[in-house]
Amino acid sequence: MDLAPSQLSVIKTGLDAIGREMAVNLRRSAISSIVREARDFSVALTDARGEVVAQAECIPIMTAGIALALRGIAQHVDLSELTEDDALLMNDPYHGGQHLQDIYLLTPIFVDGELIAFGASTAHHVDIGGSHAGLSAHATELYQEGLRLPLSRFSVSRDFNDPRGFVRQIIAANVRVPDAVIGDLQAQFAASDTAARRLTELVRRQGRDEVLQAMSDVKDYAEKRVRAAIELIPDGVYRAVETFDATPWDAGTAEVVAQVTVSGSEIAVDFDGSSAQILGNVNCPFASTVSAVQSAVRCMLESPDIGFNEGCNRPISVSAPYGSVLNPRPPAAVRARLTPASRVFNAVVRALGQAVPHRAVATGFDTTTAIAVSKRGFDKYQVSLEILGGGWGACAEHDGPDALDNPISNCANAPVEALETDYDHFRIEEYALAEDSGGAGTTSGGRGIVRTYVATVDDVSVAGYADRHTAGPAGIKGGADGGTGSFTIRRADGTVEELDCIYQEVLNRGDRITIRTGGGGGYGTAQRHNRPGER
Template structure:
């Protein structure tokens, strides 16, 4: 079937609207602050093969990863036997997932008894078990990080909606805050139900064959647009190396080595020479590596209006040595996988900046600064999880934005009021930008932030991780590097203890932990006053 341009445009708008409505419904249905306020989730509509055809603008590393999580789904699940009471669940980093906290949920969508797609959602769950509430900073293998769920099929009515259902009970029994985790899973079901309802309405309005053809055509069109944009990049091989601090695991400074080859309408990214996997939680599953590359390439293309679907990824190939920090072997721990993933993003941006100097940008702080604040009491656990951003790098046109999560994460700032409404075991004493933390330059890098958590009870556990605590984000074209991050505990008796960039500690009432993030690199040599 061949659709007219107007038919394709109308149906494509309908598909895109499904993704946006899924995102709104998930956020408004969510229980935990990390999903509801920070918006650490993604949604997509896929075809029957699990290839993304439309999705909302949410978390880049998650959105690019949805298709990877579903790749080869037909080899593991008998698609012909699926019913509208079935769902698929997974969080396995070694089967296309990200890290254990990101649970993927897929529900099949049928038209006239035929499987035509899936509603897909993933959310970062506030706790998934493991050795420490919220996150296990010192884990050395995946088993210590929490509950691992291989891609599995289950009956929604029997195994989840029923309070005694097996899937519901297994998850609830292995997490510290079951109400929050089950509540967020129910929000994912709500988002997926939106996909089912809206896609079947679209089929009723335009016809099944027409919608299925449009789902194929939008991928082909996106591929065509991406290839055309890549063709405008000068052919060649471009190299960049980025580093992160692996000293908490006695691994010194770890290198991410990228070779980016542009050849006509294709881009190949090879990470040979990258550091080997690390005996800590800072390894990056290959799906996250691929997602980071895809996100970086899209940022550098001069076609910002290309809708994202699986067609966008066809011109891009990625390879990383097995056993490296970007393609670890199980059971390597992966909770902090965004640290090396961010350096993947930085390396590809820097390499393509050599080919496109007018689009080059200084490196941002681009570090996930995660903190879990938890308390166990007679009524169970309270677990707060936050993702804090820093300054972005400057470019030729403007300075770097202040206090934003890194580009491949894109979490929102959780309002202080929302956190203090949800939790009673801490309060926020300060939330401020850090002056002069952005690198100087013709355009300055963005500033980092400072956030102070004060324990309001004894026995408040805190854990977290970050990067760029020793070396700041690099400037470009003469711009200065951004400031570094810092963690410190201020005890109620006045004692101050500096923390490493990976930590697990306990606060008592009146103690506080101060989280400081760094700034982005500057662009261009700083303008100096000339004395008379």
């Protein structure tokens, strides 16, 4: 069937609207601040094979990762046996997942008894068990990081909606804040319900055959647009190396080596030469490596308005040595996988910047700075988890933005008021821009964040991780490097403790921990550049 361009456009708009409404409903239904406020989730509508046809603009590494999580779904589940009461759940980093906190939920969508699509979502859950509330900073293997869920089919009415259901009980029994985790899973179900309702309405308006054809056509069209954009990049082999601090794991400075080959309408990225996997939580599952590459390539194309679906990924291939930090052997720990994944993004952007210098950009702080603040009470836990951003790199046209999460994460900063409403074991004393943290240049790198947490009771547990505490992100074309980050504890008695880039500590009443994130690199000749309003 050939659809008229006008009808394809109408149906594509309808599919995209489904994704956006899924995202809105998931966020509004969520319980935890990491999902509700920081928006650490992603949603998608897939076809019956599990290939993404439409997604909302949420977390890029999750957005690209949904297709990887669903790839080969028919190899694990007999799709002909699925019913409207079934759902699929997984978080396994070694079978298409990201890290254990990101739980994928897929629900089949039937119209007139026929399976035509899946509603898909992933959300970062505030706790998934493991050796430490919120995140296990010193884990050396996956088993210490929490509950691992292989791709599994279950009955929603029997196994989840019923409080005695097995899936609901197995999750609730293994996490510290079951109300928040189960509540956020219910929010994911709300997103899937939205997908089923709206897609059924679209089929009723436009026709079953027309919608199915459009689901195929939008992928082909996206592939065509991506290939056309890649053809604008000069053929060649471009190489870049990025590093991250692995000294907490006795691994020195780890390297991410990217060789990007552009050939016609295709891009191949090879990470041969990257560091071996690390005995710590800073390994990157291959699905996250691929997601970071896809996100970087899209940022460097001349056509940024291409809708994201599985067709976008067809011209891009990725390889990384098995046993490396970018494709680790199980059961390597992977909680901080965004550190190497961010260097993947940086390396690909830098490499392609050699090919298309007018799109080159200085490196940003581009580091997930995570902090978990938890308190064990007599009968329950309080667990707060936050992701803090830093400054982005500058480019020829403008300064780097201030205080943003890194480009492949894209979490929002949780408002102080929301956190202090939800939790009473800490308060936030300071929240400000880190002045002079951006690299100077013709245009300046963005500035980082300073955020100080004060324990209001004894025995408050804090844990976190970051990168770029020893060397800031590089400027380009003569621009200065961006500033570094730091973690500092000031005890109530005045004692000051400087922490490593990964830590687990205990605060007592009046103790403070200050999180400082760095800025982005500058662009152009390194000279003082005043931002608007500065003197």
